[in-house]
Amino acid sequence: MANIHINIGSNQNRRQNISAAIEALRLVFLDIKISSIYQSPAEGFEGDDFYNVGVNASTDLSVKETAKALRDIEQIQGRDRTQPKFSSRKIDLDLVLYDDVIDQKANLPRDDILKYAFVLAPLAELSAELIHPAKQQTYQALWESFQSSNEYGLTQYNINQVLQ
Template identity: 45%
Template sequence: MAQVFIGIGSSINKRINVRLGLTSLRAEFGDLKISPLYESEAVGFSGVNFYNLVVELHSDLDVHALIVKLKAIERKHGREENALKFAPRTLDLDLLLYDQQIDAEIDLPRAEITRNAFVLKPLAELAPLLIHPALGKTYQKLWQDYPKDKQKLWRVEDLL
């Protein structure tokens, strides 16, 4: 079973869609380990704020089948198949890590981990001592070194 980390985001009916995304992931993969939930400003475009969190799960699916399954869950919850990257969305499920696999073709580990506070902060809280497979640093250390004034991020209490 592969150890998998998935970033979840939503900016359209975000409270409902984050819950629906978690429900669908539980139905497909069983138990989830869930980070705290954060709200952040849109990155790459002007838009409403997003909710973001990270989940850990275990899967027997290979990486390609897992990506297909995540895209199917997104579509089930209203995400259009060819949706723009920098646009509001109902549900975004991004494969961040698949074991310690490094694969530039499918963006593993996902580059957004070190670029975006809304990915790195919840990942660092969920798996602080896990080591980034390419950088050789823990996610806790990567968060400590992250420029905190780069992106605004607020923890959302008691939503999930």
């Protein structure tokens, strides 16, 4: 079984789309753990704030099969892949970690981990002591370093209070 981390993002009908994505992930993956919700401003464009949620799970699927399962969920939920990279999103499911795999073609570990608070914070919350396979630092240490050197504009919410 592989240990995976997924980041869910949405800035359109956020509660409904994130709830639906979590339910879909529960049908495909095992041992699901879910982070708090992190609200952040849109990056690179004018738009509504995003909600991001980290998910830790187990799977027997390969990296390619896992990525396809995530794309399939996005498609079912109406993700429009013709939009620019930095644009509003109904739903965005990114595989950020797959065990300790380092694979540039698959973007693992996802480079967004070290760029964006909305990816790193949920990862540090769920797996603080896990070691980044390339940086060889815990996600907690990476998050502490990120916080001290960046203005990151995140607001954290209890997922159960927001998605009820």
